[in-house]
Amino acid sequence: MADRSGQTPLNPSGLTGPAWWEERKAAAWKKFQALPMPRRNEEDWRFATIDAIQLGDFRPGQKGSTSKEALLKRSSASFSHAAKAVFSNDRLLHIEGGEELAKQGVVFESLAGALERHPGLLEKHFMAHPVDLGAQKFAALHAAHASAGVLIHVPKGVEVKHPLITHHWLDGDASAVFPHTLIVAGENAKVTVVDHLGSTQGNGRGLACGVTDLLVGAGAKVDLVCFQTWGSGVTSFQLNSTRVERNGEARSLFVNLGAAYARQESRSTMVGEGARSEMLGLSVGCDRQEFDQRTLQCHDVPNTWSDLLYKNALDDRSKSIFKGLIRVAPGAAKTDAYQNNRNLLLNPEAEADSMPGLEILNDDVRCTHGATTGQIDRDQLFYLMARGIDPRTGAQLLAHGFFEEVIARLPDREIGEAARALVATKFLSMRTRGGEAKQAAAVKRSGDHVLPEDEILDVRALQGLGN
Amino acid sequence: MSETNTLEKPDLKIDQDEGNFSYPEDYAFDAGTGLTEKTIDYICEAKEDPDWVREFRKKALKVFKDKPLPTHWASKDLENIHFDDFRYYLSKGAKPKRTWDEVPDDVKRTFERLGIPEKERAFLAGVEAQFDSEAAYSNIKKAVAEQGVIFVGSREGLKDHPEIFRKWFGKVIPTADNKFSALNSAVFSGGSFIYVPKGVKVKHPLQAYFRINAENFGQFERTLIIVDEGAELTYMEGCTAPKFDSVTLHSAVVELVAMKGAKLQYITVQNWSPNVFNLVTKRGLAHEESEIKWIDCNIGSRLTMKYPGVILKGRKARGEVLSIALANSGQHQDTGAKMIHAADETTSNIISKSISIGSGRATYRGLVHIPRHLKGCKNNTECDALLINTESRTDTYPAIVTRGEGNSVQHEASVSKVSAEQIFYMQQRGLTEGQAMSLSVNGFVNDLVRQFPMEYSVELKRLIDLEMEGSVG
Numbered sequence: 001m002a003d004r005s006g007q008t009p010l011n012p013s014g015l016t017g018p019a020w021w022e023e024r025k026a027a028a029w030k031k032f033q034a035l036p037m038p039r040r041n042e043e044d045w046r047f048a049t050i051d052a053i054q055l056g057d058f059r060p061g062q063k064g065s066t067s068k069e070a071l072l073k074r075s076s077a078s079f080s081h082a083a084k085a086v087f088s089n090d091r092l093l094h095i096e097g098g099e100e101l102a103k104q105g106v107v108f109e110s111l112a113g114a115l116e117r118h119p120g121l122l123e124k125h126f127m128a129h130p131v132d133l134g135a136q137k138f139a140a141l142h143a144a145h146a147s148a149g150v151l152i153h154v155p156k157g158v159e160v161k162h163p164l165i166t167h168h169w170l171d172g173d174a175s176a177v178f179p180h181t182l183i184v185a186g187e188n189a190k191v192t193v194v195d196h197l198g199s200t201q202g203n204g205r206g207l208a209c210g211v212t213d214l215l216v217g218a219g220a221k222v223d224l225v226c227f228q229t230w231g232s233g234v235t236s237f238q239l240n241s242t243r244v245e246r247n248g249e250a251r252s253l254f255v256n257l258g259a260a261y262a263r264q265e266s267r268s269t270m271v272g273e274g275a276r277s278e279m280l281g282l283s284v285g286c287d288r289q290e291f292d293q294r295t296l297q298c299h300d301v302p303n304t305w306s307d308l309l310y311k312n313a314l315d316d317r318s319k320s321i322f323k324g325l326i327r328v329a330p331g332a333a334k335t336d337a338y339q340n341n342r343n344l345l346l347n348p349e350a351e352a353d354s355m356p357g358l359e360i361l362n363d364d365v366r367c368t369h370g371a372t373t374g375q376i377d378r379d380q381l382f383y384l385m386a387r388g389i390d391p392r393t394g395a396q397l398l399a400h401g402f403f404e405e406v407i408a409r410l411p412d413r414e415i416g417e418a419a420r421a422l423v424a425t426k427f428l429s430m431r432t433r434g435g436e437a438k439q440a441a442a443v444k445r446s447g448d449h450v451l452p453e454d455e456i457l458d459v460r461a462l463q464g465l466g467n
Numbered sequence: 468m469s470e471t472n473t474l475e476k477p478d479l480k481i482d483q484d485e486g487n488f489s490y491p492e493d494y495a496f497d498a499g500t501g502l503t504e505k506t507i508d509y510i511c512e513a514k515e516d517p518d519w520v521r522e523f524r525k526k527a528l529k530v531f532k533d534k535p536l537p538t539h540w541a542s543k544d545l546e547n548i549h550f551d552d553f554r555y556y557l558s559k560g561a562k563p564k565r566t567w568d569e570v571p572d573d574v575k576r577t578f579e580r581l582g583i584p585e586k587e588r589a590f591l592a593g594v595e596a597q598f599d600s601e602a603a604y605s606n607i608k609k610a611v612a613e614q615g616v617i618f619v620g621s622r623e624g625l626k627d628h629p630e631i632f633r634k635w636f637g638k639v640i641p642t643a644d645n646k647f648s649a650l651n652s653a654v655f656s657g658g659s660f661i662y663v664p665k666g667v668k669v670k671h672p673l674q675a676y677f678r679i680n681a682e683n684f685g686q687f688e689r690t691l692i693i694v695d696e697g698a699e700l701t702y703m704e705g706c707t708a709p710k711f712d713s714v715t716l717h718s719a720v721v722e723l724v725a726m727k728g729a730k731l732q733y734i735t736v737q738n739w740s741p742n743v744f745n746l747v748t749k750r751g752l753a754h755e756e757s758e759i760k761w762i763d764c765n766i767g768s769r770l771t772m773k774y775p776g777v778i779l780k781g782r783k784a785r786g787e788v789l790s791i792a793l794a795n796s797g798q799h800q801d802t803g804a805k806m807i808h809a810a811d812e813t814t815s816n817i818i819s820k821s822i823s824i825g826s827g828r829a830t831y832r833g834l835v836h837i838p839r840h841l842k843g844c845k846n847n848t849e850c851d852a853l854l855i856n857t858e859s860r861t862d863t864y865p866a867i868v869t870r871g872e873g874n875s876v877q878h879e880a881s882v883s884k885v886s887a888e889q890i891f892y893m894q895q896r897g898l899t900e901g902q903a904m905s906l907s908v909n910g911f912v913n914d915l916v917r918q919f920p921m922e923y924s925v926e927l928k929r930l931i932d933l934e935m936e937g938s939v940g
Binding site: 042043046047053061180335343347348349350351352353354355356357358359360361362363364365366367368369370371372373374375 | 539540547650755828839840842852854855856857858859861862863864865866867868869870871872873874876878879881882883884
């Protein structure tokens, strides 16, 4: 396949499969080429820094420089889990736990394994429910390239006790990866999945274009947590489609810490009465990071529930965009939907754009949404500083508290702890960074709510804070 | 009705059979249909515009032709506007006449129900282009004039007071702001020009129909209001009575300027007939410590797109939009507000309440913009939607951009329906279901309606009762 104007070419050595797989791949590639790049005046891309989307010359299947052992070591989870799969630059390094799960009838397979042993499941569900919130071109790119990732199928009535986890690594500066996670939960099944997306180097570059789909059967419960810690030079797309059947419950948390530009699209569709979906998001931005979040809560049938809470804390010149929509179909009476976006600006240069939307076509509903953007409470910060905590650390501590509302909603305590630890690591890296951070800090004068870390506490300057 | 009673609008249809007014061919001031440079020349000559206005109009025409319809975010219904079928200018002499007897009975009944004063009815029904109220309002006019307030038509404004008019005309809303502001800039006629001198506090609200001018409610009216330092003004336009009119495109531009410490309140209550596209651009420029408040009530029309805005240019300026929209079957109220913060410590408040009845659709669309380098700005937005019937629809599309330090914004929206318990309670006490619904809806908008001048709030309450009829049971 020809490389056209710097667009990522289809990897000829990608995952090969049966005829239907090849046909879909080819069709997706055609679609990717046919669809235009996002344009500035498109409503689905409003406020996004279109120029930041650089498909560049990143190539799939690049050989990384980090040893398998080192990667596996870095892929050791802090919490107990039932199965694990590790990929680097879309190559499967390691998979474990599948055999044990198979005894319960649970499928935990890499895409390649799934194509071989469960082609039916894959054919039926692989990217069967598009997100359609703007990034259709990149969904097509993903479908054309997907070779790494897992298929998880939990049959009727089976509860998987411990989380199933995946790790996707971007190794080196020239790679493109296309992580895929497909979760199919049968009637009354229960499963928790944790995806880790990361670069081997903190300042790594690359292109990541992932899809995570949750298909929640009647009465099933599926939890998904996605930790995104790509390197600071990565362009990332993370597309999620969640479909919940009668009395099913889905919960997803997207933790966005890495990447230069990270677009996350998440759609929950309630297709059966009593379906519930909880959509959570948490982002910490620094430098010029941009988190572009688009969500859709689709209520197609009566008596369904959804609750969205996306929180962003933004330092330096980082930026978040939240565009959400609750759509209630004409027949979807007794819908109970909630949508909330809260942004915390840790720096005057940071920017939060919020577009919480509603489209309600039925009168018998309870729908509310809210969006707030604000700063650290000066009284609270003053209290911490009076106890000898430097302002930047104090602000970050308060930001931890700000995120607690999101993290506390995770039922698994260990995963919650892992989330807290990742947020803390990000804050720590922001504190210890030189260069840009200090420059930005220089803008903030003493007496303001955030001070450079190395500035000596000046009690007189702080007295103004309490008033 | 005498011969001098001319009609407001050119091609008004009263009923299907008698509606086709004929136009004699030789009218001196009819620009014909369609919009070209020739039309502009024609308007300029008819209105005796100075050269700079002619140039302004022609530039605007080009912008209008170049700009695409904003259908990538707005309703596709805009594509049903056939710009070539309109008459863009018709002077007084070319206006058709009709008599009171020709006014449909239901219109007369509506006037009665709303309690419109006898004198105003004939005018509102389009029977009298001139509102015969000189006596009633001349005292206010006199008092206002004595204070040095200029209150004239936009045409007189640009002719007689060019030194003030030119300074601000087209500055708050540039021609190229959007396709419809460009259209207005090309063909505007009618509207008001008001200047309130420094420190003058105008006690009585000024109303468009104080000014005896057939161009009051022009199709492309252009209003410019400047309130100088420390002065205060309340301006009202429209009324709750339905405007019967088959001119299906209305595209006004209203520019407000509040100088340092000034206070300006602009109240609109409009009730359009259900075939009208009402595409209006309204914006105010608030200087230091000034306050601009839009009170906007939209009823009727096929599609209304109106987002009153305030540019908060000076420190501690304050902007406010209070909006009520009522969308009945076949109507789409796409309204909202824009708050552009451009100075420190500016505050803005948006409260929007919408009611959708039958298959009506009410949309809130808003923009709050707080750029970097600003400090201590605050915005509060509340949007509440009430849905009356199962097929009613409401949407909310706010966009909020926040940067800078010490700024805070909060946005809240809720969607609800009339509480069944409330209705039950009221029915227990002898109210019919319809009465109970009306009462409940009036309660929903009550805290906003209270801010309207008394006569407006009374009329509005009656109007809600009227609109609610037949929506239940």
